Structure formats: C-alpha cells, structure tokens
Amino acid sequence: MNGQTGNGSLGAAFKTRLFTGLLTSARIPSMEGGYGAKVYDQIYRWKDYDGETRRLKEILSAHGKPSGTLLDVACGTGQHLLRLQDDFTVEGLELDPEMALLARERGLTIHLGDMAETETGGQYDVVTCLFSSIGYMETPERLHRAVKNLANHAAPGGLVVVEPWFAPDQWYDGYVHMDTVNEGKLKICRMSVSRTDGPVSVMDLHHMVATSEGVETFVTRHRMGLFVDWEYVDAFEAAGLTVEKDAEGLMGRGLFIGRKAPAR
Numbered sequence: 340m341n342g343q344t345g346n347g348s349l350g351a352a353f354k355t356r357l358f359t360g361l362l363t364s365a366r367i368p369s370m371e372g373g374y375g376a377k378v379y380d381q382i383y384r385w386k387d388y389d390g391e392t393r394r395l396k397e398i399l400s401a402h403g404k405p406s407g408t409l410l411d412v413a414c415g416t417g418q419h420l421l422r423l424q425d426d427f428t429v430e431g432l433e434l435d436p437e438m439a440l441l442a443r444e445r446g447l448t449i450h451l452g453d454m455a456e457t458e459t460g461g462q463y464d465v466v467t468c469l470f471s472s473i474g475y476m477e478t479p480e481r482l483h484r485a486v487k488n489l490a491n492h493a494a495p496g497g498l499v500v501v502e503p504w505f506a507p508d509q510w511y512d513g514y515v516h517m518d519t520v521n522e523g524k525l526k527i528c529r530m531s532v533s534r535t536d537g538p539v540s541v542m543d544l545h546h547m548v549a550t551s552e553g554v555e556t557f558v559t560r561h562r563m564g565l566f567v568d569w570e571y572v573d574a575f576e577a578a579g580l581t582v583e584k585d586a587e588g589l590m591g592r593g594l595f596i597g598r599k600a601p602a603r
C-alpha cells in the first residue's frame with residue numbers, strides 16, 4: 340500500500356469513510372474517529388519499520404527468543420508483524436476494525452479487541468506493544484490492566500516488550516505539528532497542536548486528503564497517558580513480570596522488556 344496513489348480504490352475508501360464510517364462510528368475510548376486507517380501507511384512512510392524490526396529481533400535474541408510465537412498488540416496495519424514473520428509465527432491484536440482489516444488483507448491473523456480486556460485464547464513466547472500504543476490506556480488503572488493482560492498472554496518464561504509514550508517532561512503544550520504526503524494523485528496534510536489535559540496528552544489530528552475524486556477532511560482525537568518510568572515498572576511488577584528498560588529502544592523512545600517466570 341505504501342506509495343500507492345491509485346485513484347480508484349483509495350478515493351472510494353475515503354468516500355465510504357466520510358459518509359458511512361466516520362459519521363456513524365461508535366466512540367472509541369481515547370481514539371475518537373478511529374485511527375485514520377486509510378492514510379496510516381502513507382502518513383508514516385518516514386518510519387523505519389525495517390530498521391526497527393531488525394533491532395527488535397536483536398533484542399529478542401539477546402533475551403533468548405530468536406524465534407517462536409509472537410503476538411503484537413495494537414498491531415495497526417501489521418507493519419512490524421510482516422517483517423517478523425520470517426522468524427516468528429505471528430498474530431496481532433487491534434482495536435480499530437479498519438486497521439485490522441488492512442492487516443488481514445496482508446495475510447496476517449488479527450484478533451479484534453481492546454488490549455486491556457481481550458483474550459486471544461493463546462499464550463506466546465513474545466508479546467509486543469509498539470510505537471507507543473500503550474499510551475492509549477490513558478490512566479494508570481488502564482495501564483495496569485493492559486500490562487496484566489499482556490502478561491497473561493505470555494507463555495512461562497516469555498517476554499513482554501512495550502515501547503512507551505512520552506513522559507510529562509517530554510511533552511510540549513502548544514507544539515505545532517504537520518505531516519504531508521505529496522504524490523501525483525494523492526495529497527495528504529495532517530496537522531495538530533499538542534495539548535495537555537492534566538496527565539494526558541491530547542491531539543486532534545486534522546486531515547485533508549485529496550485524490551482525483553475530491554478533497555475529504557476529517558478529524559481524529561487521541562488521548563494518551565503521559566506516564567513516567569516508575570508507572571510502567573509498577574505495572575510490569577504488579578503483573579508478576581521482572582522488568583528492565585532499554586534506554587534507546589527501537590526509535591529513541593526506550594523499551595520496557597519484561598519476563599514472566601518460567602514454569603516450575
């Protein structure tokens with residue numbers, strides 16, 4: 340899908356989203372208006388999924404898990420999973436049905452649900468939650484529930500790997516942000532101004548998307564908890580995991596690596 344600017348399907352998809360999807364979609368806690376699935380891969384073309392996945396594999400190998408089964412929670416359109424499936428038998432869990440659909444269209448097995456509640460019915464050698472998706476838990480109580488749920492999905496001796504969202508001292512109220520895509524038949528502009536609501540970061544992402552069928556606009560609202568390190572550590576330990584932090588992680592945001600006790 341990256342770099343595709345075909346006018347037919349993309350234009351039709353936006354029309355569907357605007358007239359039947361966006362206006363009628365149920366409110367998703369922390370993520371009003373869905374995730375913007377139709378533009379996700381284009382907007383994040385700058386993201387080095389190849390390099391990140393290589394680094395993740397190094398980290399997993401160094402922790403004794405070079406292969407096995409892996410569940411990626413909040414897997415989005417499946418970008419990490421696609422690159423992990425050579426070494427792991429992979430599955431994903433995702434809240435937004437449109438994101439899940441795109442991942443499924445890529446041949447991936449995706450469970451639909453909320454990372455704080457949903458059980459896939461399996462246990463995995465590795466459970467990941469990447470690109471700061473954990474921030475959508477918004478409150479420490481939901482953070483604890485989510486990490487407990489991730490831990491429940493880890494097999495004995497398995498790993499739980501979480502890439503955190505920003506801490507309060509890394510978040511700037513009033514920061515003005517813009518991402519653009521400028522292809523022949525596809526132009527996207529996504530703008531936001533960072534806001535803070537107590538310990539929660541709030542972003543209204545204003546999208547303008549132009550295809551040869553016209554210009555569509557929509558807004559998605561994102562509320563993400565600004566947790567500090569000890570809150571993550573607390574959640575891991577409360578879930579019965581030993582935890583360490585890799586300061587750099589996959590993209591400079593750090594990485595919490597938890598381990599479940601092996602079977603006795």
Ligand SMILES: C[S@@+](CC[C@H](N)C(=O)[O-])C[C@H]1O[C@@H](n2cnc3c(N)ncnc32)[C@H](O)[C@@H]1O
Binds near residue numbers: 453455475
């Ligand atoms: C920044 S994207 C990351 C997607 C993917 N991990 C990646 O690296 O491209 C955040 C993802 O979290 C998902 N998400 C948000 N809240 C969730 C929840 N409660 N349970 C599961 N997924 C959730 C969103 O739908 C979105 O796909």
